[in-house]
Amino acid sequence: MSNLSRLLKESWTLVEEQQDKLASYFYARMFLNNPQLRDLFPVQMDVQRSRLLGAIVTAVQTVDDPDVFAEYLQSLGRDHRKFHVQPEHYDAVGGALMEALRTFAGDEWTVEFDQAWRDAYAVIAAKMIAGAEADSTNPPYWHAEVLYHERRSQDIAVLTCRPLQPLEYRAGQYISVECKYQPRLWRVYSAANAPRKDGSIDFHVRALGAGWVSSALVRRVQPGDMIRLGAPMGSMVMDRRSTRDIVCVAGGTGLAPIKALIEEMTRANRTRWVHVFFGARDRDDLYDLACLNRLAARYPWLSVVAATSDDPEFPGEHGKISDVVAGYGPWNDHDFFVSGSPQMVRSTLRTLAEMQVPAIRIKYDAFGDS
Ligand SMILES: Cc1cc2nc3c(=O)[nH]c(=O)nc-3n(C[C@H](O)[C@H](O)[C@H](O)COP(=O)(O)OP(=O)(O)OC[C@H]3O[C@@H](n4cnc5c(N)ncnc54)[C@H](O)[C@@H]3O)c2cc1C
Ligand code: HEM
Numbered sequence: 001m002s003n004l005s006r007l008l009k010e011s012w013t014l015v016e017e018q019q020d021k022l023a024s025y026f027y028a029r030m031f032l033n034n035p036q037l038r039d040l041f042p043v044q045m046d047v048q049r050s051r052l053l054g055a056i057v058t059a060v061q062t063v064d065d066p067d068v069f070a071e072y073l074q075s076l077g078r079d080h081r082k083f084h085v086q087p088e089h090y091d092a093v094g095g096a097l098m099e100a101l102r103t104f105a106g107d108e109w110t111v112e113f114d115q116a117w118r119d120a121y122a123v124i125a126a127k128m129i130a131g132a133e134a135d136s137t138n139p140p141y142w143h144a145e146v147l148y149h150e151r152r153s154q155d156i157a158v159l160t161c162r163p164l165q166p167l168e169y170r171a172g173q174y175i176s177v178e179c180k181y182q183p184r185l186w187r188v189y190s191a192a193n194a195p196r197k198d199g200s201i202d203f204h205v206r207a208l209g210a211g212w213v214s215s216a217l218v219r220r221v222q223p224g225d226m227i228r229l230g231a232p233m234g235s236m237v238m239d240r241r242s243t244r245d246i247v248c249v250a251g252g253t254g255l256a257p258i259k260a261l262i263e264e265m266t267r268a269n270r271t272r273w274v275h276v277f278f279g280a281r282d283r284d285d286l287y288d289l290a291c292l293n294r295l296a297a298r299y300p301w302l303s304v305v306a307a308t309s310d311d312p313e314f315p316g317e318h319g320k321i322s323d324v325v326a327g328y329g330p331w332n333d334h335d336f337f338v339s340g341s342p343q344m345v346r347s348t349l350r351t352l353a354e355m356q357v358p359a360i361r362i363k364y365d366a367f368g369d370s
Contacts, residue, residue, distance in 0.1 A: 077128030169232035176230030251340025279321025
């Protein structure tokens with residue numbers, strides 16, 4: 001661990017237990033000193049759910065590995081154009097962060113700690129600003145019209161929208177979405193199709209109980225509504241040079257990016273076997289199995305195994321999808337794509353590690369903090 005990293009971690013322990021208060025203070029300072037920034041944030045500011053402070057702290061703590069995060073920070077900066085963030089805002093946010101840290105750490109805060117946080121923040125901010133600048137030929141966000149909206153189960157909807165301007169992305173990537181029912185609240189959803197000539201994009205959305213954006217997308221959005229889309233992000237894309245066979249593991253709407261990857265394969269693949277494992281609680285949540293089965297009937301290289309964890313009558317596999325995948329192994333020489341809830345992704349990664357699958361062959365997206 002570098003000296004910088006050690007200083008950052010050590011100093012964070014001084015405030016860690018007061019995170020909620022620190023967050024309230026941070027936002028209060030930021031908005032008091034820069035009232036114009038308030039309009040960039042969601043209308044209802046819920047400090048516990050607000051993402052900015054937690055994200056900055058995580059980014060600062062990982063500053064030791066700048067190469068790994070360079071690409072992520074660049075695309076995060078690009079993505080921040082959707083919030084109307086300008087380069088000068090970084091100083092305002094950094095200033096509020098430093099004030100909050102100093103206030104809550106009290107007497108134990110040292111000059112070294114102060115310098116370490118300022119240095120780390122500056123590195124990250126510079127990468128994000130560069131990412132935003134490099135993207136200046138694209139719009140900060142895309143307006144898109146909802147063309148279709150289909151409820152596939154109690155909680156799941158598949159919706160198709162078409163951006164008014166071309167939005168380039170790769171199969172497997174995700175895109176921020178905002179709708180008029182929850183203004184300025186953006187959440188990411190994976191594109192569920194490979195790029196099409198008409199530019200339309202499908203999303204598979206599950207409404208989480210009290211979830212603000214997902215509930216609106218499933219229960220309120222209708223054809224004809226306009227939604228906004230941010231710049232695509234994510235690196236769970238196909239390595240087109242690899243010749244290895246592929247295993248895809250999807251839990252619930254984690255199928256979305258997997259479906260996009262399969263669709264990409266249908267355009268080019270002749271030689272790679274693709275095994276898809278699709279798991280859900282019950283058969284209702286296997287909302288797109290019929291379509292997967294049609295694809296498997298059409299493409300001899302594609303096989304689909306579906307499993308339910310809480311539906312004993314389901315005519316297929318039963319149990320956790322990670323266990324089902326293990327039962328079909330060994331998978332010694334395969335590329336893996338894993339997508340779903342954080343718990344599902346965690347248990348699949350654990351299983352794959354136990355099966356000695358090298359981590360470098362696994363790409364994954366967890367739909368939340370993993
Ligand atoms: C890379 C990535 C790709 C994603 N792709 C997709 C996708 O294709 N499809 C998709 O449906 N989602 C996807 N998600 C998840 C999505 O971004 C949102 O996090 C999700 O829709 C919840 O947003 P929300 O505004 O409705 O919930 P929020 O208001 O943000 O609340 C969510 C929080 O509330 C809690 N919560 C509330 N209700 C429940 C509940 N019933 N069960 C569990 N926790 C609950 C959780 O702690 C969670 O942290 C993806 C996430 C990531 C990171
Ligand atoms: C080191 C600098 C920063 C980092 C690492 C960072 C990171 C993040 C991340 C990861 C998110 C959540 C992802 C998302 O919703 O798209 C987020 C949200 C946000 N960021 Fe930043 N950000 C930084 C600086 C800024 C600055 C300078 C502004 C301008 C005021 C800003 C404004 C916002 C807003 C408005 C949100 C949404 C908040 C919410 O929905 O609660 N960020 N940030």
